[in-house]
Amino acid sequence: MRRRKEPIKTSGPLCLTFTKGLRDGLPICLGYLSVSFTFGMMVVQHDLPAWIAMLISMTNLTSAGQFAGTDLIIQGAMYVEVAVTTFVINIRYMLMSLSLSQKVEAKMSTFQRLILSFGITDEVFAVAMQQKEAVNSRYFAGLIVTPYCGWALGTLLGATATSFLPLSVRTALGIAIYGMFLAILIPPARKSKAILLVIAIAAIIRCGFAWIPVLNQLSSGWVIIICAVIAAAFAAWRFPLREEET
Amino acid sequence: MNYTRILICILIMAVVTYLPRMLPLTIFRKKIQNQFLKSFLAYVPYAVLAAMTFPEILSSTGNLISGLIGLATAIILAFFNRGLLVVALGSAGAVFAAEQVMRWIGVG
Numbered sequence: 001m002r003r004r005k006e007p008i009k010t011s012g013p014l015c016l017t018f019t020k021g022l023r024d025g026l027p028i029c030l031g032y033l034s035v036s037f038t039f040g041m042m043v044v045q046h047d048l049p050a051w052i053a054m055l056i057s058m059t060n061l062t063s064a065g066q067f068a069g070t071d072l073i074i075q076g077a078m079y080v081e082v083a084v085t086t087f088v089i090n091i092r093y094m095l096m097s098l099s100l101s102q103k104v105e106a107k108m109s110t111f112q113r114l115i116l117s118f119g120i121t122d123e124v125f126a127v128a129m130q131q132k133e134a135v136n137s138r139y140f141a142g143l144i145v146t147p148y149c150g151w152a153l154g155t156l157l158g159a160t161a162t163s164f165l166p167l168s169v170r171t172a173l174g175i176a177i178y179g180m181f182l183a184i185l186i187p188p189a190r191k192s193k194a195i196l197l198v199i200a201i202a203a204i205i206r207c208g209f210a211w212i213p214v215l216n217q218l219s220s221g222w223v224i225i226i227c228a229v230i231a232a233a234f235a236a237w238r239f240p241l242r243e244e245e246t
Numbered sequence: 247m248n249y250t251r252i253l254i255c256i257l258i259m260a261v262v263t264y265l266p267r268m269l270p271l272t273i274f275r276k277k278i279q280n281q282f283l284k285s286f287l288a289y290v291p292y293a294v295l296a297a298m299t300f301p302e303i304l305s306s307t308g309n310l311i312s313g314l315i316g317l318a319t320a321i322i323l324a325f326f327n328r329g330l331l332v333v334a335l336g337s338a339g340a341v342f343a344a345e346q347v348m349r350w351i352g353v354g
Contacts, residue, residue: 027329027330027331027334028330030331030334031330031331031334034338047247048247048252052252052256055256056256056259059256059257059259059260060256060259060260060263061263062263065259065263066259066263069255069256069259072255073252073255073256079254079255079258082255082258082259083258083259083262086258086259086262086263087262087265087266090262090263090266090267091266092266092294093263093266093267094266094267094269094270095290095294096267096290096291096294097266097267097268097269097270097271098270098271098274098287099287099288099290099291100270100271101270101271101273101274101275102274102277102278102284102287104271106275106277110272113268113271113272114268114272116271117264117267117268117271117272118264118267118268120267120271122294122295122298125291126291126295129288129291168308168342168345168346169342171307171308171341171345172307172308172312172316172338172339172341172342172345173338174306174307174338174341175303175306175307175313175316175317175320175337175338175341176334176335176337176338177306177334178298178299178302178303178306178316178317178320178337179316179319179320179323179324179333179334179335179336179337179338180330180331180333180334181295181296181298181299182299182303182317182320182321182324182333182337183320183323183324183328183329183330183332183333183334184295184330185292185295185296185299185324186321186324186325187324187327188292189292190325194289195289195292198289198292198293198296199292199293199295199296200296201293202292202293202294202296202297202300203296203297203299203300203301205297206296206297206300206301207300207301210301211301223297224294224297224298227293227296227297228290228293228294228297229293231289231292231293231296231297232286232287232289232290232292232293233286235285235289235293236282236283236285236286236288236289237282239285240281240282240285241281241284241285241288
């Protein structure tokens, strides 16, 4: 989305407007529609009402975490299980939030931080970090609003119109979110060997955790953290960024 | 249907999802000066996304073959700098086509 056209060389806080945030959030929003649609369907297929699905989507705004948490609700799990599982899956957000703390304008107020941090998702984070300049609260707010609406709308559609899409289309859409991740990963990897290395290391370790017995018992939240820390630390050690790149 | 229990569960989920997002952004105000840490945080997004994509992408569709076809399509489209939406829908389209073909010839 941002790499197709080289942006006009402008700097200063004025280029990252609320409207630009809304626009940059649109592809994320469309990507979310299919995922949250699936979520809405899953919820009503287990005889829960549509408003429960909406409530979960609008208060959680996360994919893996709310899928797992909802699954546990349906299974009748204990509160502590719901808390620990959801937390472990979402612990990666701490890493993203920490990265973002270095990326947002220093003058962003505590109140703004409290509100905007609610909207940190994998995709919002990825797009925010791609900006050349410090991210201000207007842009960040715009970047969150469109995906949030997409997430809520997709859930509503999925929960109310379950028979809307044939199964063949729904299974095909399962890959859409990963396609989006690859669209974020591959263009910078073409330009930077270090980023390619980060991706390769993280992917290889992740596959090890998925396929090696015993290791594959670990929950995906922890595994993602382990992979990300090892890959990013190795690259930071071997290929530290030069001053002008940071 | 025990709605009280469900609502408490949803509240728990919302809180444990919000806290990890909120705490670092709200607490860390100073710019990190350490070169290693700065580089580390710059590489984190790629590492996280890669770890979320592989190998999950292969099991995200009806079967492994259509997953591989979708993966290849996504890589090719992304390599040529197509936008997020084109890559996402393009790979889904390839998976859909592959699964239709497989059904006709009786594979998968």
